[in-house]
Amino acid sequence: MYLKTTSNNHSEFYTIMDESSILKSKKINRRMQIQKSDSELFFRFNQSVRLTSDIGLALIVLTTTPEDETSYQEFILTNSIDLVPGVYFNTLAITEECSIFMEPLGKDSPKTVPTAKKIAIRKYEPKLTIEKLHTLFYQIKMAPFESLSIPGDYYELIIVDQGELIHHVDDEEYVAKKNDCFIYQPGQVRKQSVTKDGITSYLSIIFDAKGLTPTATNQIIHLGSQNTALIERIIELSNITTNDRYTDDEVLLNLKFILLKIVQGEANHTEKPTTSMRENYESELFQAMVDFLDAHVEDQNQVSDLVEHFSLSRSTIQSLFNKYANTTPKNYINTIRLNRSKQMIQETQMTLSQIADYLGYGSIQYFSRAFSKQFGLSPSSYAKSIV
Numbered sequence: 001m002y003l004k005t006t007s008n009n010h011s012e013f014y015t016i017m018d019e020s021s022i023l024k025s026k027k028i029n030r031r032m033q034i035q036k037s038d039s040e041l042f043f044r045f046n047q048s049v050r051l052t053s054d055i056g057l058a059l060i061v062l063t064t065t066p067e068d069e070t071s072y073q074e075f076i077l078t079n080s081i082d083l084v085p086g087v088y089f090n091t092l093a094i095t096e097e098c099s100i101f102m103e104p105l106g107k108d109s110p111k112t113v114p115t116a117k118k119i120a121i122r123k124y125e126p127k128l129t130i131e132k133l134h135t136l137f138y139q140i141k142m143a144p145f146e147s148l149s150i151p152g153d154y155y156e157l158i159i160v161d162q163g164e165l166i167h168h169v170d171d172e173e174y175v176a177k178k179n180d181c182f183i184y185q186p187g188q189v190r191k192q193s194v195t196k197d198g199i200t201s202y203l204s205i206i207f208d209a210k211g212l213t214p215t216a217t218n219q220i221i222h223l224g225s226q227n228t229a230l231i232e233r234i235i236e237l238s239n240i241t242t243n244d245r246y247t248d249d250e251v252l253l254n255l256k257f258i259l260l261k262i263v264q265g266e267a268n269h270t271e272k273p274t275t276s277m278r279e280n281y282e283s284e285l286f287q288a289m290v291d292f293l294d295a296h297v298e299d300q301n302q303v304s305d306l307v308e309h310f311s312l313s314r315s316t317i318q319s320l321f322n323k324y325a326n327t328t329p330k331n332y333i334n335t336i337r338l339n340r341s342k343q344m345i346q347e348t349q350m351t352l353s354q355i356a357d358y359l360g361y362g363s364i365q366y367f368s369r370a371f372s373k374q375f376g377l378s379p380s381s382y383a384k385s386i387v
Helices: 019-024 225-238 247-263 277-296 303-310 314-324 329-347 352-358 364-375 379-385
Strands: 014-016 031-033 038-044 049-055 058-063 073-076 080-083 088-093 099-104 111-120 129-142 145-149 155-162 165-169 172-176 180-184 190-194 199-210
Touching: 088 111, 129 225, 129 247, 155 165, 155 247, 165 180, 172 180, 199 225, 199 247, 225 247, 225 277, 277 303, 277 314, 277 329, 303 314, 303 329, 314 329, 329 352, 329 364, 329 379, 352 364, 352 379, 364 379
Parallel strands: none
Antiparallel strands: 014 080, 031 099, 038 088, 038 111, 049 080, 049 099, 058 073, 058 088, 129 199, 145 190, 155 180, 155 199, 165 172, 165 190
């Protein structure tokens, strides 16, 4: 990734022009159309040169030692900069239409010197691509179970949610437990079995890909909590029946993120999984809602605020609060607001009317009734008791 010239305030190569200096400066209309995306030359002026961005994006390559390619620094030109006298530079076009203003602050002509290597715009080409997502499905099996599939010209990623699944590959057995995954290569026979008592559930994703290294396949890889949350999201998306045009995009993005972590060796964490993917996801989601309410209870204190912020249905939120707090979200929010009001009565000089208004109660009367119902005494009586 390139840095902008404005992100480097203390460069050895240039100084950044502030807005007032730009407005006061006398423009010399030397617009340059930048068409090349590579070059083998540097320019050098004995005096300072002002470069100003104009149309599109231009890359400026800078150095003080052109014979040393490791010294080359690259920046996207933004606003105006004054190059230090004697700096070697060149500009390349990132966008198809590209122009800058180049204004020498002296009368000397530029000197050209060859680069140690060709300088060029870096092309960002993905190393790993998912070409097609064929299908994904969630299965629940009980022992004894055995599945044998003929070889297919595709990859298959299988992630165990609960229980234990055995993969049989070339006379070897690979035992996958909670949060473990296994990737079959194209052309492999796919055989799985469940022998342990109890329920085994797993997610299977069948896809075509390029750039997936052989070392990522035919082995058990344990997914950390960050990755399992993404898988849980894929499970949710697979159950969406409406024709949402972005659902497939989100599935592909989450799948690619997981595969990248696998090929980079960042997914194989050693922590012992203690919950299923769904339980882990729900627990983290509920905690996030609790933290959100605690931080924003004064102005985000309705169930509708949770619906909007977390993009969840009311029924899902209701279910999570019933499961983890044994109460409704509305009651939980009211409890937080009233506990916060007690704290404010103790620690601030605000009046009861101000506290009621700050916490979103419609009137002091409504606040007083809610407080009395929760704590068995009125807010005014409570205030007197702590004096």
